[in-house]
Amino acid sequence: MSFRVPRRTIAAFLGPAVAALAIVGIAPLVYAVWKSLHYFNLTKLAQQRFVGLENYGAVLTDPVFWQAMGRTALLFLIAVPIQIALGLLIALVLHRPGLTFWKTLTRLSLVLPMATTYAVVGLLAQVMLNQKYGVINQMLGWIGVDAINFIGDPTNAFIAVVMWDIWQWTPFVALVLLAGLSTVPPEIEEAATLETRSNWTVLRHVQLPFLIPSLVAVLILRTADTLKLFDMPFTMTRGGPGSATEFIAVLIERVGNRQFDIGMAAAQSVIMLAITIVLARLYIRLFYREVR
Amino acid sequence: MAAPTNRRHAWGEGVLLLLIGLFCVFPFYWMVTTSLKTQVVALESPPVWWFTPTLANYREVLFVDKVGPALINSLIVAVSTTALAVGLGTPAAYALARFEFRGKRDLWFWFITNRFVSPVVLAFPVFLIARETGLRDTHIALILMYLTFTLPIVIWICTDQFRSIPHELDEAAMLEGASQWRIFRSICLPLAMPGVAVSSILSFIFSWNELLFAYILAPKAAKTAPAMAVTFMEGYDVPYGKIMATSTLIVVPVLIFALLASKHLVRGLTMGAVK
Numbered sequence: 001m002s003f004r005v006p007r008r009t010i011a012a013f014l015g016p017a018v019a020a021l022a023i024v025g026i027a028p029l030v031y032a033v034w035k036s037l038h039y040f041n042l043t044k045l046a047q048q049r050f051v052g053l054e055n056y057g058a059v060l061t062d063p064v065f066w067q068a069m070g071r072t073a074l075l076f077l078i079a080v081p082i083q084i085a086l087g088l089l090i091a092l093v094l095h096r097p098g099l100t101f102w103k104t105l106t107r108l109s110l111v112l113p114m115a116t117t118y119a120v121v122g123l124l125a126q127v128m129l130n131q132k133y134g135v136i137n138q139m140l141g142w143i144g145v146d147a148i149n150f151i152g153d154p155t156n157a158f159i160a161v162v163m164w165d166i167w168q169w170t171p172f173v174a175l176v177l178l179a180g181l182s183t184v185p186p187e188i189e190e191a192a193t194l195e196t197r198s199n200w201t202v203l204r205h206v207q208l209p210f211l212i213p214s215l216v217a218v219l220i221l222r223t224a225d226t227l228k229l230f231d232m233p234f235t236m237t238r239g240g241p242g243s244a245t246e247f248i249a250v251l252i253e254r255v256g257n258r259q260f261d262i263g264m265a266a267a268q269s270v271i272m273l274a275i276t277i278v279l280a281r282l283y284i285r286l287f288y289r290e291v292r
Numbered sequence: 293m294a295a296p297t298n299r300r301h302a303w304g305e306g307v308l309l310l311l312i313g314l315f316c317v318f319p320f321y322w323m324v325t326t327s328l329k330t331q332v333v334a335l336e337s338p339p340v341w342w343f344t345p346t347l348a349n350y351r352e353v354l355f356v357d358k359v360g361p362a363l364i365n366s367l368i369v370a371v372s373t374t375a376l377a378v379g380l381g382t383p384a385a386y387a388l389a390r391f392e393f394r395g396k397r398d399l400w401f402w403f404i405t406n407r408f409v410s411p412v413v414l415a416f417p418v419f420l421i422a423r424e425t426g427l428r429d430t431h432i433a434l435i436l437m438y439l440t441f442t443l444p445i446v447i448w449i450c451t452d453q454f455r456s457i458p459h460e461l462d463e464a465a466m467l468e469g470a471s472q473w474r475i476f477r478s479i480c481l482p483l484a485m486p487g488v489a490v491s492s493i494l495s496f497i498f499s500w501n502e503l504l505f506a507y508i509l510a511p512k513a514a515k516t517a518p519a520m521a522v523t524f525m526e527g528y529d530v531p532y533g534k535i536m537a538t539s540t541l542i543v544v545p546v547l548i549f550a551l552l553a554s555k556h557l558v559r560g561l562t563m564g565a566v567k
Binding site for chain 1: 302305306308309312313315316317319320322323326334335336337338339376380381383384386387388391393399402403406407408409410411412413414415416417418419420421436437439440443444447472473476497500501503504507508518519521522530532535536539542543546547549550551554557558561562
């Protein structure tokens with residue numbers, strides 16, 4: 001039940017927050033759209049002029065932009081299924097009864113990676129993956145694998161970003177799925193485990209329907225966060241070598257901040273935002289209809 | 293008959309838990325130990341696991357390399373934006389939880405969608421605006437921009453919290469003639485303190501971790517610690533020990549807060565996508 005209160009009261013309570021968020025969240029967005037219609041380069045301010053949709057045309061036909069998009073999609077397509085598989089495994093282990101103390105401890109350790117400053121995650125990667133001084137290559141050496149040049153080789157650098165993304169976000173996926181598992185009514189789960197000895201059957205027919213909202217959430221959030229991904233690859237490789245780890249947000253930062261072409265960067269970010277919105281809506285439509 | 297299988301099961305499960313724990317914690321172990329190495333030890337190949345630890349890196353980054361002031365900048369920005377978000381966000385959350393009005397769902401949805409907007413979209417227009425208004429390289433610019441994620445977090449978590457407070461209390465107060473503001477301040481807000489605390493911790497963590505806005509908007513005087521850590525990588529001779537000492541200084545407060553709010557961190561990161 002809610003109260004009916006005078007409009008003035010509502011405005012007084014909501015006004016400040018709405019105004020603040022409009023100023024910091026919407027005004028810059030509008031300004032970005034405006035700038036995206038201009039040729040605007042910080043080093044050539046004299047040539048600033050209105051160009052209409054020219055920047056958008058340039059971005060949409062720019063192979064570099066689509067390569068960065070493709071790279072971002074590839075990262076998502078490789079990392080997220082692994083995160084979901086590992087996360088589900090971890091969630092199922094933690095969901096089982098018994099070993100309560102150790103499970104609490106494990107759950108606490110799972111919280112650490114996702115809270116870690118993303119920039120530091122990239123720095124850690126630099127240190128741990130170094131070909132000569134890195135501990136990961138040392139460990140690979142123990143099982144007889146030659147030292148790998150993770151940061152310097154294009155393919156390996158991409159793999160390194162995937163690995164680090166998996167490290168940071170698998171625990172997150174695991175905890176979201178664990179929360180989903182706890183929504184399964186215990187009596188249904190117990191009845192099912194009495195019926196069948198197969199964990200797989202229980203997962204597929206009893207637990208999975210309850211996990212769908214969590215899985216949709218994971219997909220939406222991982223999509224948004226992969227499109228946002230900047231700190232970790234930036235501190236780790238600066239998008240390199242070449243453009244091997246230049247994901248979409250890193251590309252936009254380079255165009256705007258290192259090439260000073262703010263009009264172009266604005267057009268790129270508006271297109272990226274449109275893609276984010278379309279994807280989020282698509283997910284909700286595809287998955288939530290089945291649940292209803 | 294079932295006992296041996298169970299015990300074996302428990303062993304298997306224990307080993308699995310240990311592996312999961314190691315997977316999560318090992319990078320932090322390596323970060324801290326590297327921060328205690330001299331450059332000579334850090335550059336040994338293969339890397340050494342046992343060595344004489346030294347605090348020299350910490351002394352150097354804190355007092356020579358200006359990581360100290362950067363940490364203070366981070367602290368000022370994170371605390372101010374959190375305080376501002378709580379000040380603006382709690383009344384809004386109260387209104388969303390308690391009042392009935394048109395467009396409530398849309399407003400709610402708008403608050404939440406801020407979670408999906410990439411900072412890189414806002415960074416350049418804000419950079420231009422800040423340049424014109426003289427706000428570039430000030431704490432204020434960062435404090436305001438961090439509202440784009442701290443305010444939605446506070447609103448979202450506190451709305452949930454206000455909804456869970458029984459209506460009988462405010463109804464009784466209304467009969468006594470108390471104004472809505474009075475009810476909010478004296479009855480509901482004190483009862484909503486757990487939600488306020490959780491959302492403050494989360495917004496502190498997210499502000500403290502932020503890099504992109506900081507990197508673009510605050511290059512010198514207001515430089516925050518993550519942006520500072522990035523600049524270390526820019527030379528040829530990469531000072532591993534110093535980088536890891538800086539990283540440790542950045543990460544430790546966040547990890548403490550994350551453990552304090554461990555139950556709610558996932559809730560904060562999902563922002564309404566999961567109940």
